[in-house]
Amino acid sequence: MKQVYSQISNLPPKPFVKWAGGKRQLIPILNENLPESFGTYYEPFLGGGALLFHILAERKDQRCSISDLNSDLVLTYTTIRNRIDELISSLKNHERNYHKDSKSYYYSVRESSPRSEIEKTSRLLFLNRTCFNGLYRVNSKGKFNVPLGRYSNPNIVNEGNLRSVSAILQTNKVAIKCQDFESVLRDAKKDDLVYFDPPYQPVSDTANFTSYTNKNFTCEDLNRLAELCLKLDSKGCKVLLSNSDSKDVADMFSNKFWKINRIQANRSINSNSKNELGILNY
Incomplete structure (x- = not known):
């Protein structure tokens, strides 16, 4: 059995949650925009972690500091790292009950x-795998409120990938924290790479999606982020930012040392725009 698990953990890890604004489809473009060399990799809006897992697969010894303000999501990462066998057992129980009566059980x-x-972690993963469109959304009281999706046989357990993720997170080179994005200023040093992938600014009234936690990501938060990027630049950090192709975002990063690239991205969640912005200072 140990040999089987070892083989499974050698598979390249992939995001274990479907997340609005996830970056899996943009990895080739993001990879082209990564600097050739950098110190510690920081990602303060972790979400599904697509770029994180790509970097860890490509750079085995890369030191990473990852964080998110969503405490349930951070708990999921640490539980996968620390208690993978118990988690898989719980997910298998969800899977059995779901197939008996999917609607009632969901x-x-x-x-x-x-x-x-x-149980908190397996609940989040189960709901994420079976809810409508894989959309993580909570209301003002912090309650998950997405309806049941229409799936004939959802991959609820996905054991192979979970074990691969667990194995790569167990390295002492990956630190996982629950904190506000501004905390990165305290830790990041010259030549470190900071990747920001915040909830996107809406490009229309119908594209407003910022409810990953029970606190929306506001225009004030976007201003804080823009100011933080300037402070990180002054420290000599390498900064990469993803956001919607919004005039507000472009205006905030209009200083001549910011490079703004428009990236085509078709999304089913979170945006009616076909373009996103990739903003960097290197």
Whole structure:
């Protein structure tokens, strides 16, 4: 059995949650825009972690500091790292119950409030795999409120990838934290790379999606982010930012040392725009 697990963990890890604004389809473009060399990699809006897993697969010894303000998401990362066997067992139980009566079971899990770390994590993964469009959204009270999706046989457990993710997160070169994005200023040093992938600014009234936590990402937060990027630049950090092709965003990064690239990206969640902005200072 140990030999099987070893083989599984050698598979390249991929995002284990479907996340609005996820970067899997943009990895080739983002990879082209990475600097040839950098110190520690920081990602303060972690989400599904597509670029993180790509970097870890390509650069085995890369030191990373990852964080997010969504405490449930951060718990999911640490539980996958530390308690993978228990988590997979819990997910298999969800899978069995789901196939008995998918609708009734889904809504019973959605209304539940488990206390243990294992059950909290497996609940998030189960809902993410079975909810409509894989959309993570909470209301003002922090309650997950997405309806059941239409799937005939969702991959609820996805054991091979979970074990690969667990193996790569167990290295002491990856630090996982739950904190506001501004905290990166305290830790990042010259030549470190900081990648910001915040909730995108809406490009229309119908594209407003910022509810990853029960606190929306506001224009004030975007201003804080722009100021933080200037401070990181003054420290000699390498900064890469993704956001919607919004005039507000472009105006905030109009200083001549920012390079702004327009990237084509078709999304089913989070944006009606076909373009995104890639902003960097190197």
